[in-house]
Amino acid sequence: MATPLTPDALVRALRGEGVRVREHGDWRTHNRNHKGPWGPVHGVMLHHTAGRDSLAVCRHGLPDLPGPLCVGLIAKDGTLHLVGYGRTNHAGNGSSAVLDAVRTSKAPPSRPGPDAVDGNARFYGFEIENLGTGRDPYPAAQLDAVERLSAAVCRAHGWTGASVIAHKEWTRRKIDPSFSMPVMRGRVAARLGSRPPGDHTPSPAYAPFPGAAFFTVGRRDALCTAVGRRLVEEGCGRYEIGPGPVWTEADRASYAAWQHKLGYRGGAADGVPGRASWDRLRVPRP
Numbered sequence: 001m002a003t004p005l006t007p008d009a010l011v012r013a014l015r016g017e018g019v020r021v022r023e024h025g026d027w028r029t030h031n032r033n034h035k036g037p038w039g040p041v042h043g044v045m046l047h048h049t050a051g052r053d054s055l056a057v058c059r060h061g062l063p064d065l066p067g068p069l070c071v072g073l074i075a076k077d078g079t080l081h082l083v084g085y086g087r088t089n090h091a092g093n094g095s096s097a098v099l100d101a102v103r104t105s106k107a108p109p110s111r112p113g114p115d116a117v118d119g120n121a122r123f124y125g126f127e128i129e130n131l132g133t134g135r136d137p138y139p140a141a142q143l144d145a146v147e148r149l150s151a152a153v154c155r156a157h158g159w160t161g162a163s164v165i166a167h168k169e170w171t172r173r174k175i176d177p178s179f180s181m182p183v184m185r186g187r188v189a190a191r192l193g194s195r196p197p198g199d200h201t202p203s204p205a206y207a208p209f210p211g212a213a214f215f216t217v218g219r220r221d222a223l224c225t226a227v228g229r230r231l232v233e234e235g236c237g238r239y240e241i242g243p244g245p246v247w248t249e250a251d252r253a254s255y256a257a258w259q260h261k262l263g264y265r266g267g268a269a270d271g272v273p274g275r276a277s278w279d280r281l282r283v284p285r286p
Helices: 007-016 055-060 096-103 140-157 181-192 222-233 249-262 275-281
Strands: 021-023 043-048 072-074 080-082 093-095 115-118 123-128 164-166
Touching: 007 021, 007 140, 043 140, 072 140, 093 096, 096 115, 123 140, 140 181, 164 181, 222 249, 222 275, 249 275
Parallel strands: 021 080, 043 123, 043 164, 072 123
Antiparallel strands: 072 080, 093 115
């Protein structure tokens, strides 16, 4: 629990963490504070836009949802566009159990409870430019910016990586953002460098490379599902159904798309994981 940072303190924290910031108009005073207090704040909530060219929408809102819709929008190139500050229309009501987990630096429950708490008053909200279809990639620069801005806010307040949650973890009504939050919380925790006493959040853990021979069609293992989910998050999923626990030709095609994304061509993009491409995928340990 904390008093929100001043706008200037936020900008200093963001730039100190290496975030590329662009400020828009009167963002420092553009908010919905007349609808209720903003704060005390407890964490950072991440969203995806489910559309493109979202800057104007994030700043001005929609016919049935006045803006601003977030503090800032993270573009594909990793630029953070600041559009509002204070209470913003980003979270809506959500789970008191999730809020309790954030307050105590614990991982959120696997399924949020009933919508009972106003999240607009209690979280910094950030939108991430992405269609949310599973085929629209999150570029490395964009995910790096998400990691850095989350760490910047957490560092400024003395919070842990467990203070960063997804909209989909806050309420059953939402599915955003469409990437792994345990992985992102692990990245934030690693950037923060340490966990304070009493924080029992599991340390981030990525699956070790099992070797190319592991990935034969028909192999059944939970790791196959974990790999497929990461490929979907990177916009490389080529599945009609799945991913699932059996390594299939669809998995090979999806991994080949990942290899192409990394710049591999020809026989180097054959859909069989190698050490270098595996390390860059960051598959969470199943």
